[in-house]
Amino acid sequence: MAPQDRYLTLLTSLPAHGPxxxxxxxxxxxxxxxxxxxxLEPEDAEDLARxxxxxxxxxxRFDVDDEDVVREAQAEIDRISNAFARELVIWRLELRTVVxxxxxxxxxxxxxxxxxxxxxxxxVPHIARHWTEPHFRLERVYxxxxxxxxxxxxxxxxxxxxxxxxxxxxxxERIGAGHEFDFEAVVVYVTRWDLVARWTRYDAxxxxxxxxxxxxxxxxxVELPPAA
Amino acid sequence: xxxxxIALGWSGLFGALALSxxxxxxGCAIAGQAAIGAMVDTESGQGRYLGVSVMPxxxxxxxxxxxxxxxxxxxxxxxxxxxxxGLLAGIALLYASILQGRACASAIQAMKVKPEIFGLSxxxxxxxxxxxxxxxxxxxxxxxSIPA
Numbered sequence: 422m423a424p425q426d427r428y429l430t431l432l433t434s435l436p437a438h439g440p441x442x443x444x445x446x447x448x449x450x451x452x453x454x455x456x457x458x459x460x461l462e463p464e465d466a467e468d469l470a471r472x473x474x475x476x477x478x479x480x481x482r483f484d485v486d487d488e489d490v491v492r493e494a495q496a497e498i499d500r501i502s503n504a505f506a507r508e509l510v511i512w513r514l515e516l517r518t519v520v521x522x523x524x525x526x527x528x529x530x531x532x533x534x535x536x537x538x539x540x541x542x543x544x545v546p547h548i549a550r551h552w553t554e555p556h557f558r559l560e561r562v563y564x565x566x567x568x569x570x571x572x573x574x575x576x577x578x579x580x581x582x583x584x585x586x587x588x589x590x591x592x593x594e595r596i597g598a599g600h601e602f603d604f605e606a607v608v609v610y611v612t613r614w615d616l617v618a619r620w621t622r623y624d625a626x627x628x629x630x631x632x633x634x635x636x637x638x639x640x641x642x643v644e645l646p647p648a649a
Numbered sequence: 650x651x652x653x654x655i656a657l658g659w660s661g662l663f664g665a666l667a668l669s670x671x672x673x674x675x676g677c678a679i680a681g682q683a684a685i686g687a688m689v690d691t692e693s694g695q696g697r698y699l700g701v702s703v704m705p706x707x708x709x710x711x712x713x714x715x716x717x718x719x720x721x722x723x724x725x726x727x728x729x730x731x732x733x734x735g736l737l738a739g740i741a742l743l744y745a746s747i748l749q750g751r752a753c754a755s756a757i758q759a760m761k762v763k764p765e766i767f768g769l770s771x772x773x774x775x776x777x778x779x780x781x782x783x784x785x786x787x788x789x790x791x792x793x794s795i796p797a
Contacts, residue, residue, distance in 0.1 A: 430689075433758050
């Protein structure tokens, strides 16, 4: 069977995604998706697992240094054998780097020093050079950047999340064109499933619990002065 | 030299069938895999998927008819014609069946999501079928001018 038809049965067995923001739940459960993905070839399954380990927020550790995070991500990416999956991971990490830079600058941090690896990808030195520019001179590469900055300045976290998820969704649509029944189509489907799962999972209680968890991690070992 | 030309004649004669059979095998396998996947995901309408998945099998039927139409004594006079028509018709049917299989797989995927476009989604596969019919008909017409 030709490579472009390798996952015909798998992909036709997966229910279609609707529009991202209209979805009330994922088209199939995580358990069922995992069962279907058992049809992947071992090397493709490994690539998909590595992609998830780098991208999925649940796998992110907040108790390690930025440099270590970047180094570990680079090591994982180097082990991904499929070029399409590798490029997708790099694109998403670069996007996160740009958003992280917006957040850092809004928090009043100075331009990052060239010695430390604080972000991932080709834009790291560019951003440091153009720290004082409103959009780091990247608005042509990321047309949504001015809107993202505005939403961040307005403190509209939900609007920003919506914008970023929409940008990733549109990127997947663009790069997924021409891939119908191959591994690349599986990568696009699973990444979209993750986006839908993320968007439909959002609720205030869960967000509060997560915030508490992050706060505890960040403040571990810090002695707070007694309240007056 | 004469034996070589005769051999070419025979390969053209059987090539129409063999190549179209290969095309139908691959095309039906592609569409069949898509049908199986769609059956896993849906509760009803499985018969339609199976029906669509056998569309590429028409290629081999055209190949059989072309072979019988070309069948005659293979001589130095008839062999070049048999080779040219049989082989080229076979190659055309081979590609048509494989690509029709891919069109059917896409149609199955589309009709699974939107059952109401069942007919429309089959249009690309039907157009490919039309080109196969062109090859078939004109192979039969030209076969009449090959010396017996």
